[in-house]
Amino acid sequence: xxxxxxxxxxxxxxxxxxxxxxxxxxxxxxxxxxxxxxxxxxxxxxxxxxxxxxxxxxxxxxxxxxxxxxxxxxxxxxxxxxxxxxxxxxxxxxxxxxxxxxxxxxxxxxxxxxxxxxxxxxxxxxxxxxxxxxxxxxxxxxxxxxxxxxxxxxxxxx
Numbered sequence: 001x002x003x004x005x006x007x008x009x010x011x012x013x014x015x016x017x018x019x020x021x022x023x024x025x026x027x028x029x030x031x032x033x034x035x036x037x038x039x040x041x042x043x044x045x046x047x048x049x050x051x052x053x054x055x056x057x058x059x060x061x062x063x064x065x066x067x068x069x070x071x072x073x074x075x076x077x078x079x080x081x082x083x084x085x086x087x088x089x090x091x092x093x094x095x096x097x098x099x100x101x102x103x104x105x106x107x108x109x110x111x112x113x114x115x116x117x118x119x120x121x122x123x124x125x126x127x128x129x130x131x132x133x134x135x136x137x138x139x140x141x142x143x144x145x146x147x148x149x150x151x152x153x154x155x156x157x158x
Contacts, residue, residue, distance in 0.1 A: 017077055026075035031066025034059045064104045068134055071097045075138040087145030090138035097135040101127045
């Protein structure tokens with residue numbers, strides 16, 4: 001009876017993880033498309049030195065928020081996944097998340113209104129919060145994962 005319950009819980013866990021992974025991938029695609037299109041418009045129209053137009057800026061940041069949600073869900077999936085290399089994958093996800101947030105700040109802070117405008121300060125605050133909410137938990141998963149010492153993999157000498 002107990003084995004049957006454990007099997008049902010294992011199956012439900014895998015289904016939940018698969019659904020979360022699909023949701024994460026959907027967020028990454030759905031948010032990455034407008035994010036990339038806004039950056040492409042920014043480069044094509046020569047706004048690199050002038051800043052974004054308001055609509056492109058808003059669309060890009062909404063896309064960035066959706067991508068950030070996808071990265072957050074991916075971190076949850078890696079934390080719940082029973083895989084030997086999940087903690088290392090969390091470290092990689094943490095690095096990708098931090099790079100994404102820093103890149104978003106660098107690109108979208110060029111609004112043409114100056115460095116101390118309200119939208120740049122708000123963007124800075126959101127990116128700092130994003131680093132703590134999105135990039136830090138996967139890093140802590142990697143940091144606190146129970147890893148075996150390197151000597152445990154060496155052959156035993158009699």
